Amino acid sequence: xxxxxxxxxxxxxxxxxxxxxxxxxxxxxxxxxxxxxxxxxxxxxxxxxxxxxxxxxxxxxxxxxxxxxxxxxxxxxxxxxxxxxxxxxxxxxxxxxxxx
Amino acid sequence: xxxxxxxxxxxxxxxxxxxxxxxxxxxxxxxxxxxxxxxxxxxxxxxxxxxxxxxxxxxxxxxxxxxxxxxxxxxxxxxxxxxxxxxxxxxxxxxxxxxxxxxxxxxxxxxxxxxxxxxxxxxxxxxxxxxxxxxxxxxx
Numbered sequence: 001x002x003x004x005x006x007x008x009x010x011x012x013x014x015x016x017x018x019x020x021x022x023x024x025x026x027x028x029x030x031x032x033x034x035x036x037x038x039x040x041x042x043x044x045x046x047x048x049x050x051x052x053x054x055x056x057x058x059x060x061x062x063x064x065x066x067x068x069x070x071x072x073x074x075x076x077x078x079x080x081x082x083x084x085x086x087x088x089x090x091x092x093x094x095x096x097x098x099x100x
Numbered sequence: 101x102x103x104x105x106x107x108x109x110x111x112x113x114x115x116x117x118x119x120x121x122x123x124x125x126x127x128x129x130x131x132x133x134x135x136x137x138x139x140x141x142x143x144x145x146x147x148x149x150x151x152x153x154x155x156x157x158x159x160x161x162x163x164x165x166x167x168x169x170x171x172x173x174x175x176x177x178x179x180x181x182x183x184x185x186x187x188x189x190x191x192x193x194x195x196x197x198x199x200x201x202x203x204x205x206x207x208x209x210x211x212x213x214x215x216x217x218x219x220x221x222x223x224x225x226x227x228x229x230x231x232x233x234x235x236x237x238x239x240x
Contacts, residue, residue, distance in 0.1 A: 043208070044196045045204045045205070046197075046201055047233050049192070050107070050162075056136055087190065088190065089149070090190055091107050091109065091188060091189075091190040092109065092148040092150055092152055092158070092188060093149060094149050095149040096149075096150060098149075
């Protein structure tokens with residue numbers, strides 16, 4: 001599990017953090033800021049389903065959970081995050097499907 | 101000892117005294133089932149994210165209780181289900197989470213102390229620690 005297959009990039013949490021060193025993709029010449037896991041950087045241990053304000057940052061307009069390839073959250077934290085969002089949905093703190 | 105959190109939504113038009121009375125009745129049923137009610141938190145009225153039983157808002161109440169027996173939860177959930185005041189509820193067991201958080205907090209304190217005393221961080225932390233402490237070490 002720890003080995004990297006093929007040319008897959010290292011997961012977001014293992015990449016160097018802090019700097020926004022540019023990543024130049026092979027063909028398209030544009031700069032991309034490196035994504036970091038917010039929970040690792042800010043050292044948030046508790047991802048609680050009652051903290052609606054925090055969870056709101058990780059759901060899209062329609063109420064969907066934002067994938068970690070976009071938000072940059074590391075896998076262990078994304079797991080806890082999705083659990084928390086699902087609990088919050090169950091008690092009507094967050095919508096299952098929001099109308100715009 | 102198991103620790104539980106019970107978050108439930110009360111109808112917005114229910115009178116305050118009735119809600120208090122209901123919470124008291126829950127307290128007595130918890131203690132008669134061999135547990136203790138540790139915390140009661142009323143959040144007040146909030147807008148619901150979706151419609152529940154034709155209501156668009158509700159009063160949230162958070163209880164924290166601990167018990168040795170699994171029957172306590174069964175009994176509490178039964179009472180919530182039967183009650184006319186309550187429109188939705190959620191039970192979460194939190195003792196594992198609390199334990200994990202406590203452990204994590206201790207770890208962080210220890211690491212901060214070590215860094216303060218010894219200066220540079222130890223050469224070879226384990227893989228699990230590396231992931232946690234990576235950002236911390238960068239700062240040092």
